[in-house]
């Protein structure tokens with residue numbers, strides 16, 4: 001349980017050796033530029049006269065940046081704040097309470113762990129704790145969730161059903177732009193909803209370590225709710241750049257399955273997390289994940305870049321390739337159109 005950083009005495013005076021990355025992987029003392037023109041999609045009139053313009057904005061943003069932010073998305077700021085506060089309180093809970101959720105078993109449906117799924121075998125640890133649990137359908141999972149703080153289940157229950165609805169609305173807009181049936185992404189395609197909360201305590205030396213490895217999200221689509229402390233970086237034209245938090249917005253990140261289904265019209269941007277020396281950072285990620293059995297394939301018939309596969313087949317290649325998206329997708333590339 002000493003693995004959980006949120007139990008450590010605060011502040012940590014010097015970076016423990018196990019968290020110091022080899023020089024080529026360190027973020028260094030470089031000041032990273034901020035992406036100051038991240039596309040912001042205003043969803044206020046998505047069901048009205050702005051719909052076709054919104055579709056265009058989402059596709060343009062995905063082509064140009066790989067991701068976008070949404071505002072006026074219908075989830076009240078008060079619910080976003082309540083959920084963030086509940087999460088911050090959970091990570092501040094007594095160590096004994098958190099111990100009951102600690103597990104390195106990825107099959108466990110509600111758990112807290114530190115660094116990555118590979119804590120026991122990795123050479124260097126990432127500077128993060130993570131709470132992950134399934135959310136959908138609520139009645140199958142809510143009994144496994146924390147009960148501290150006392151409002152956890154009530155607040156996070158509402159939050160997760162609202163974020164699920166929002167992601168399905170965004171996916172419906174995307175399906176329209178792709179020219180597939182409006183409910184293409186419902187049901188098996190978005191069967192599992194995962195809430196993944198990252199918590200990074202203040203770090204004595206952010207130049208030497210990382211809060212999360214560089215990766216593309218393996219699922220269908222992700223939505224990220226950042227607190228006010230920056231840390232998310234996206235690789236843009238070969239350079240790491242900061243995606244600073246926009247109050248009350250969500251960052252929408254297409255996953256690798258959307259890249260395949262859209263036949264490459266969406267990409268799945270490479271991102272990572274750097275640490276902060278002054279303040280703790282908490283982010284709430286919502287992931288939609290296909291069922292294990294559903295066949296993922298380009299929705300267009302014309303020159304499909306990938307062969308069909310099940311999500312289980314993909315995920316096994318993804319983990320075997322050490323979570324390298326290019327290697328994993330390489331197994332499913334269609335030779336004819338490479």
Ligand SMILES: O=C(O)CCC(=O)C(=O)O
Nearest residue numbers: 196198217232273283285
């Ligand atoms: O916490 C963040 O800012 C990013 C989280 C993320 O990329 C992920 O959980 O996949």
Ligand SMILES: [Fe+2]
Nearest residue numbers: 215216217271
């Ligand atoms: Fe991610």
